[in-house]
Structure formats: C-alpha cells, structure tokens
Amino acid sequence: MPDPAPTALxxxxxxxxxxxxxxxxxxxxPGPSPEDRGVNRPCLSPLDREAxxxxxxxxxxxxxTVSIDExxxxxxxxxxxxPSAAPVLSGSHMDSQPNGGRFDGIWGVLAAFEAVQAIRDxxxxxxxxxxxxxxxxxxxxxxxxxxxxxxxxxxxxxxxxWDAVTDTAGTTFRQALDEHLAAEADLPRRALGPxxxxxxxxxHAYVEAHIEQGPLLExxxxxxxxxxxxxxxxxxxxxxxxxxxxxxxxxxxxxxDAVQDMLRAITALNALTHDPADVLRFTVGKxxxxxxxxxxxxxxxxxxxxxxxxxxxxxxxRGDAIAGVVQAAVRHCRATVRExxxxxxxxxxxxxxxxxxxxxxxxxxxxxxxxxxxFHDAQFVGSVCPSGMIFVPSRAGISHHPAEYTSSAxxxxxxRALAATLLDLAxx
Amino acid sequence: MPDPAPTALxxxxxxxxxxxxxxxxxxxxPGPSPEDRGVNRPCLSPLDREAxxxxxxxxxxxxxTVSIDExxxxxxxxxxxxPSAAPVLSGSHMDSQPNGGRFDGIWGVLAAFEAVQAIRDxxxxxxxxxxxxxxxxxxxxxxxxxxxxxxxxxxxxxxxxWDAVTDTAGTTFRQALDEHLAAEADLPRRALGPxxxxxxxxxHAYVEAHIEQGPLLExxxxxxxxxxxxxxxxxxxxxxxxxxxxxxxxxxxxxxDAVQDMLRAITALNALTHDPADVLRFTVGKxxxxxxxxxxxxxxxxxxxxxxxxxxxxxxxRGDAIAGVVQAAVRHCRATVRExxxxxxxxxxxxxxxxxxxxxxxxxxxxxxxxxxxFHDAQFVGSVCPSGMIFVPSRAGISHHPAEYTSSAxxxxxxRALAATLLDLAxx
Numbered sequence: 001m002p003d004p005a006p007t008a009l010x011x012x013x014x015x016x017x018x019x020x021x022x023x024x025x026x027x028x029x030p031g032p033s034p035e036d037r038g039v040n041r042p043c044l045s046p047l048d049r050e051a052x053x054x055x056x057x058x059x060x061x062x063x064x065t066v067s068i069d070e071x072x073x074x075x076x077x078x079x080x081x082x083p084s085a086a087p088v089l090s091g092s093h094m095d096s097q098p099n100g101g102r103f104d105g106i107w108g109v110l111a112a113f114e115a116v117q118a119i120r121d122x123x124x125x126x127x128x129x130x131x132x133x134x135x136x137x138x139x140x141x142x143x144x145x146x147x148x149x150x151x152x153x154x155x156x157x158x159x160x161x162w163d164a165v166t167d168t169a170g171t172t173f174r175q176a177l178d179e180h181l182a183a184e185a186d187l188p189r190r191a192l193g194p195x196x197x198x199x200x201x202x203x204h205a206y207v208e209a210h211i212e213q214g215p216l217l218e219x220x221x222x223x224x225x226x227x228x229x230x231x232x233x234x235x236x237x238x239x240x241x242x243x244x245x246x247x248x249x250x251x252x253x254x255x256x257d258a259v260q261d262m263l264r265a266i267t268a269l270n271a272l273t274h275d276p277a278d279v280l281r282f283t284v285g286k287x288x289x290x291x292x293x294x295x296x297x298x299x300x301x302x303x304x305x306x307x308x309x310x311x312x313x314x315x316x317x318r319g320d321a322i323a324g325v326v327q328a329a330v331r332h333c334r335a336t337v338r339e340x341x342x343x344x345x346x347x348x349x350x351x352x353x354x355x356x357x358x359x360x361x362x363x364x365x366x367x368x369x370x371x372x373x374x375f376h377d378a379q380f381v382g383s384v385c386p387s388g389m390i391f392v393p394s395r396a397g398i399s400h401h402p403a404e405y406t407s408s409a410x411x412x413x414x415x416r417a418l419a420a421t422l423l424d425l426a427x428x
Numbered sequence: 429m430p431d432p433a434p435t436a437l438x439x440x441x442x443x444x445x446x447x448x449x450x451x452x453x454x455x456x457x458p459g460p461s462p463e464d465r466g467v468n469r470p471c472l473s474p475l476d477r478e479a480x481x482x483x484x485x486x487x488x489x490x491x492x493t494v495s496i497d498e499x500x501x502x503x504x505x506x507x508x509x510x511p512s513a514a515p516v517l518s519g520s521h522m523d524s525q526p527n528g529g530r531f532d533g534i535w536g537v538l539a540a541f542e543a544v545q546a547i548r549d550x551x552x553x554x555x556x557x558x559x560x561x562x563x564x565x566x567x568x569x570x571x572x573x574x575x576x577x578x579x580x581x582x583x584x585x586x587x588x589x590w591d592a593v594t595d596t597a598g599t600t601f602r603q604a605l606d607e608h609l610a611a612e613a614d615l616p617r618r619a620l621g622p623x624x625x626x627x628x629x630x631x632h633a634y635v636e637a638h639i640e641q642g643p644l645l646e647x648x649x650x651x652x653x654x655x656x657x658x659x660x661x662x663x664x665x666x667x668x669x670x671x672x673x674x675x676x677x678x679x680x681x682x683x684x685d686a687v688q689d690m691l692r693a694i695t696a697l698n699a700l701t702h703d704p705a706d707v708l709r710f711t712v713g714k715x716x717x718x719x720x721x722x723x724x725x726x727x728x729x730x731x732x733x734x735x736x737x738x739x740x741x742x743x744x745x746r747g748d749a750i751a752g753v754v755q756a757a758v759r760h761c762r763a764t765v766r767e768x769x770x771x772x773x774x775x776x777x778x779x780x781x782x783x784x785x786x787x788x789x790x791x792x793x794x795x796x797x798x799x800x801x802x803f804h805d806a807q808f809v810g811s812v813c814p815s816g817m818i819f820v821p822s823r824a825g826i827s828h829h830p831a832e833y834t835s836s837a838x839x840x841x842x843x844r845a846l847a848a849t850l851l852d853l854a855x856x
Binding site: 099246247249251275298 | 525569642643659675680688691703709716722724725729732734803826828
C-alpha cells in the first residue's frame with residue numbers, strides 16, 4: 001500500500017462550494033447581499049428530506065453505499081480494503097436553526113463527502129472503511145433538545161424518549177420521524193448504534209468539521225481550530241406564576257406581577273453566573289409573557305436559561321444553584337425551574353486532535369487548539385470512540401443567523417485538513 | 429308632570445342578569461366554574477355584530493329607536509316629551525379584552541338599557557330624551573388605541589386617523605369598519621358627533637355605569653362608587669436593538685444582548701416611577717423577544733409601558749422622562765421609545781357626580797367618591813358635556829380576566845342608582 005502525501009489529495013474547491021450553495025437553496029432565506037443569505041431547514045421536514053436526497057444522488061455518482069438507521073441518521077460508506085476493520089466516521093448534521101446560516105452543520109457533512117471523494121479521486125485505497133454521516137436533529141430548533149440522532153446512536157437515550165416532544169405546530173417527533181422513515185423506506189436500513197454498520201464494529205475514530213461559531217480564529221488570523229473538547233451545557237426553563245390585574249387600577253403593592261418577578265430572577269441569575277474571566281456563558285434568549293397585553297399585569301412569565309462552562313465542577317455548582325436563586329429572588333409570585341437538557345463537558349481522546357494537528361502542519365495551515373463553545377454531535381459520539389473536531393473561521397464570530405459566513409477558500413482549507421486526517425486515521 | 433320617587437323605579441334584577449348572561453355567551457371562554465367564565469368578543473367582529481343585533485332586537489320590543497354613526501357607535505333612543513331638548517346619554521361598550529370578563533363594558537350598556545326600560549315600565553314620561561349608547565372599540569384589544577368611538581364622537585380624532593391600524597391578522601381598522609357598516613346598512617344613520625342625534629343638540633349629560641376593576645369598593649363593603657374623575661394614561665413602546673450571537677460561544681463582554689439591556693431599562697424605569705404613596709401605576713405587560721431561541725442571544729426586545737396618574741403634572745413629568753432614562757440605562761444596544769397613546773387626567777363636571785350621590789342616598793345605597801384607575805369612554809365624552817360614572821364592586825378587584833365577577837344583586841343596585849340618576853337628569 002502506498003504512503004500517500006496528504007498535500008496531494010485533490011480537494012476540489014469549486015465543486016465543494018457549488019454543492020454547499022446548492023444545499024443553501026433548500027430553505028433559503030433572502031438577505032441584503034449574496035453573503036447574507038440564510039437557511040431555514042427544519043429537521044425531518046420536506047426540505048430536510050430534499051437535502052438528504054440530493055446528497056444520496058451525489059453519493060451514487062461517487063460510488064458510496066447508503067444506509068439509514070431507525071432515527072434517520074444517514075450513512076454513506078466508502079469501502080476499505082479490510083471491510084471488517086473498524087471504520088473512520090466523519091460528518092455533522094443537515095438541519096438548521098429557524099433563522100440560520102448556510103454553513104452550520106451542512107458544511108461538516110459536505111466536507112467529509114468531499115474528503116472521501118478526493119481520496120477516491122487520488123486513486124487511494126484505504127485500509128479502513130470511511131463513513132460519511134448526517135446526524136438527525138442536531139439543532140433542536142424544531143424538536144428540543146438537539147443532538148437526538150447522535151445521542152440515540154451513542155445509546156444515551158432511546159429514540160422513544162422523545163416520542164411526545166412536539167414542534168410549534170403540534171406535530172410530535174414520533175409522527176415526524178415515522179413520516180420521514182416512510183418517505184425513505186426505499187433506503188437500506190442498518191441497526192441503530194456504533195456496531196450497526198457493515199463492519200459490525202464501533203468506529204475507530206470520529207472527526208467532525210464545523211464552522212467555529214465564535215470570533216477566535218478570525219481574530220488571530222488562523223486557518224484551523226484543533227478542538228480539544230466541548231464545554232458543558234445545561235438548559236433550564238423558569239416559569240413565574242402570579243396574578244393578572246388591570247394595569248390602571250391595581251396598586252403596585254398588591255400585584256403579583258410576573259414580569260417584575262422575572263426581572264428579579266434574571267438579575268439574581270446575572271449575579272450568580274458573573275465570571276470576571278468571562279468564560280462562563282449565561283444567556284436568557286427566550287422570553288414568553290402571558291396574557292401579553294400592554295394594559296394588563298402579566299400572570300405568567302417564562303424564560304430560558306442556557307448555561308455553559310468547560311469545567312464540569314463550575315457547571316454543576318452554578319447550575320445546581322439556579323433553582324434556589326430564582327426562588328429567593330421572586331417576591332410576589334411562585335416560580336418553578338425545570339432542567340431541559342444537560343451535557344457535561346467533553347475532553348476529546350488526544351489521538352484525534354493530534355491527527356488533526358499533524359494534518360494541518362503537513363499542509364502548512366496555521367492552527368491552534370481551542371475548546372468548542374457550542375455543543376456538537378461529537379460530544380456524544382466521543383463517549384463511544386476517539387473523536388475530535390476541525391474548526392474553520394466564522395466571520396465576526398456570527399452564527400445561527402443569515403449573516404453567518406466562511407469563505408470558499410477557508411472552507412477548502414478545512415476540508416483539506418479533514419481529508420488528510422481521515423486518510424491518516426483510515427490507514428492506521 | 430309627576431315628581432317620581434326614584435326608589436319606585438321597577439329595575440328587574442332577573443331580566444337584567446339574564447340579558448347579561450345571554451351576551452356573555454357571545455364569545456364565551458369556558459372557565460373552571462360558572463363564576464369564572466370569560467368572554468372574548470373583539471370589536472367589529474362577527475361576535476360584536478351578533479351582540480349589537482341582540483340588543484337592537486330587545487330595543488325593538490321596548491320601543492326605542494335605533495341609529496348608528498360612521499364609526500359604528502350605536503344609539504337607542506327613548507323619546508322625551510320635549511324631543512328637541514338636549515338628551516341624556518348613558519352607556520358604555522360591548523367589545524371585550526381577548527381574555528376578558530363578562531361585565532367590563534357590556535354591563536354599562538345593559539344597565540342603561542334596563543334603567544330606560546324601568547322608567548318606561550313605571551309609566552314615566554321624561555322631559556328630555558334618553559339615549560343608550562354602545563361606543564365602538566373601547567378596549568383597543570383588536571385595534572389600538574382604545575376609545576376610538578368616543579374619541580371620534582367627541583371630535584378628538586377623525587375616524588380616518590386609524591384607517592391603517594391593523595389587527596394581528598393584518599386586517600386594517602378601515603377594512604373592519606367598512607365591513608361592519610356594510611353589514612349594518614339597514615340601520616338608520618345619524619351624523620357623527622354630539623349634535624348628530626334627532627335633538628340636534630349636544631347631550632345634557634353623560635353617565636356611564638361600569639364595574640370598578642379595582643379592589644376598593646369590595647374592601648370597604650360599599651355598593652356604589654361615585655366617580656369624580658379618571659386618572660391620565662400614557663402608553664409607550666420601547667424597542668431595544670442589539671446583535672444576535674451564539675449562546676455558547678460569544679463572550680459576554682462582546683455581546684449586544686437585547687434581553688439584558690431590556691432588564692437594565694425596566695430596572696431604571698422602576699426607579700423613575702417609584703411612588704411611596706403607591707398612586708402612580710407603572711406596568712410592563714407586553715414583552716416580545718427576537719429571535720426568541722433559547723441558545724441564541726436576542727437581537728431585539730420590545731416592551732410596553734403603561735403609565736397612569738390622576739395628577740397631570742406628575743403624569744407629564746414622569747412620562748417625558750422615560751425616553752431619557754431608557755437611553756441612559758441601555759449599555760450595549762440601541763433603544764427607541766415611541767408614545768402610542770396619551771390621555772390627560774379628567775375631573776368630571778361636579779353636576780353628574782352630585783346627581784349620582786343624590787340617587788344613591790335616596791335608594792339607601794352605601795357610596796363613596798373615588799377616581800377611576802382605568803380609562804373609559806367617559807373620559808372623552810366629558811370633554812363635550814357634563815359626565816360622570818357609577819362604579820359597582822369587582823370581586824378581588826380582578827378585571828380583564830375570566831375571573832372578573834360582580835353579583836347580580838350588586839349589579840342591580842348599580843342599575844337602580846343609574847336609573848334614578850338618569851331620571852333626575854332627564855327631568856331637569
């Protein structure tokens with residue numbers, strides 16, 4: 001078997017960008033300029049299916065074999081010279097945020113696809129199979145929480161755990177999944193889980209390419225982020241229940257004003273989560289008030305808490321204190337605090353970040369190690385096999401928005417690093 | 429002409445309550461108990477028209493003549509022995525809040541109707557005509573602001589001022605009004621304004637019966653509130669504009685978080701509007717956040733400010749300070765403050781409150797003077813002719829909610845006081 005020079009892998013930047021832009025048309029959100037065009041492609045929607053079908057069509061022309069599992073995770077397999085060897089897995093997700101960008105998720109799938117095609121175009125036979133994967137529902141935008149596909153695959157929850165989760169139209173995740181599987185009934189099925197593929201073995205490694213979604217790589221003029229781990233996340237919903245009143249008549253001392261007690265609760269949570277080092281991430285991004293009438297005192301205020309930190313001790317301590325702090329802060333209303341999602345910080349097995357570092361160095365790309373602020377499917381896959389991620393710069397650090405942008409050249413550099421990494425891992 | 433004893437007026441409590449309950453079925457909201465049943469009857473909706481038609485049917489059986497004006501205000505005329513005498517006007521409105529009660533507004537219309545019927549049933553001929561009025565769109569729940577009908581009648585704004593106001597479904601007030609007038613094309617028209625009726629003269633007086641919508645009368649065990657005036661209101665919309673960011677990646681020091689700046693703005697407004705005497709009413713009842721996703725930093729937060737005070741000086745000074753206080757409070761975002769509605773405090777001409785006081789005393793009802801916390805059509809009618817209001821107790825002070833409640837006996841007492849007041853004014 002030849003020892004290929006990674007620099008020689010013929011990643012085709014134009015083909016790669018063209019495919020990304022074709023995908024961006026499926027759910028396109030018009031923007032003020034061609035660089036500010038967004039995407040709204042909810043998971044398990046007709047648009048999501050259309051995107052998957054397009055990818056499957058390309059896989060057919062390249063010669064990859066297709067299979068799906070019971071939660072809709074999609075696998076495209078490049079066969080190895082040793083078909084029973086543990087495969088190398090690479091991919092990301094194809095669903096988007098409701099007002100999302102053209103790169104989050106979908107680029108990681110297309111980068112893995114381009115990397116495999118480049119390896120095949122170079123005439124290289126890899127010892128291990130390489131599988132491109134598209135995980136179902138990473139964003140959690142239509143059905144919360146996110147990462148359902150990778151969590152179910154890793155055995156953290158069975159798919160039935162989310163049967164009753166509904167989208168805003170009242171459709172359950174189970175209904176959407178059944179409809180989706182019926183629409184893809186012609187595709188070969190594989191068993192759910194790490195050993196569900198043709199090799200019958202858990203993956204040798206998983207590599208996920210993704211845009212950074214933060215400002216660091218751009219600010220430092222770097223090409224590649226070698227992701228060492230993912231910070232932990234805890235999501236809560238806080239509900240404040242008071243009493244409705246007429247805004248003109250009820251004296252303030254007699255009110256049970258849910259908006260005012262929400263103000264007290266968030267102010268207290270700001271103090272709880274204050275971090276002079278600015279590492280802890282505390283966000284109230286969603287607020288709902290009822291009856292939401294300008295001349296009526298609100299009886300209900302609901303808000304989300306998104307808490308993240310790379311250190312499990314900090315994440316646990318601050319997260320566990322939230323309910324008590326909210327209860328102590330509200331003055332006239334009752335409060336309930338419910339945890340909706342919980343992911344401990346992940347530190348990747350050093351073998352994958354080291355492979356990424358070698359690949360970047362061999363290609364002359366400027367790289368640095370960093371931790372991911374966002375969670376990703378790699379967080380859950382990492383509990384099954386050595387995993388890692390490759391980041392490319394995000395313009396102004398913007399993500400989850402139509403203004404999300406990474407240039408074609410930056411993406412191609414990331415895909416070259418991914419191709420070299422996958423080849424390295426597939427030959428080991 | 430006889431000098432009737434007001435105590436003799438045969439107000440029929442059972443008939444009065446039955447009519448109120450029939451009206452409550454038009455837009456009924458089921459509740460946990462028969463006493464907690466609400467109403468949702470948006471202005472100029474098919475339900476509003478059905479309620480008006482029902483009232484018109486009753487007016488026919490009693491012998492009142494019907495007319496409407498170009499903004500849909502509905503008049504039911506009891507003729508006087510001197511048809512050219514300035515009429516006595518009494519009524520309220522028939523539209524409700526979206527999650528409203530069965531008494532707010534509609535009771536004032538039915539109380540005036542029952543009072544007129546009682547006067548007729550007693551065989552009394554009044555010198556002045558008495559007109560029952562139902563003003564269009566008092567609540568402002570579907571089309572903001574409220575009190576359009578009485579404002580247009582009083583000449584404060586022409587109806588065309590609100591042509592472009594839309595409801596949440598995108599229908600303009602003009603479209604809804606045109607549709608309504610077409611549906612009522614069979615009804616006789618009168619000119620808009622105080623002299624538009626058959627007498628050709630501005631009303632001698634206006635009396636509006638209404639539930640208190642506050643806790644005072646119930647707390648003091650009283651039957652009747654003699655309303656001396658209405659506090660002033662100013663409504664504002666504050667919009668905070670920042671930048672969206674990924675909740676997991678964006679450092680807090682770099683964020684332009686609209687929710688956090690909204691928190692700062694409301695906290696500063698709480699300080700601005702603080703009143704140790706608890707007379708000033710400051711309410712944030714409506715909050716909208718965009719994109720309203722739990723893992724995305726919000727770029728927009730919009731909230732309402734409802735400010736009320738009986739003293740015009742205080743209302744003007746605090747209201748005028750709002751924009752500056754908001755601008756000084758926001759740290760990372762831009763803020764805009766827009767005033768949506770403005771009504772100065774009203775002090776009623778003493779003649780009507782004095783007539784109400786005499787009527788209550790003659791009936792042995794326990795009464796006190798008070799100022800109205802809510803605004804009412806009487807606020808605008810009061811700029812044209814001597815006006816006043818009669819309040820009855822609201823259980824627990826609750827209003828704008830299905831739990832709004834006043835007993836049949838309490839309402840009948842209020843209607844008796846109204847009947848005696850109208851008779852007093854109509855004979856003068």
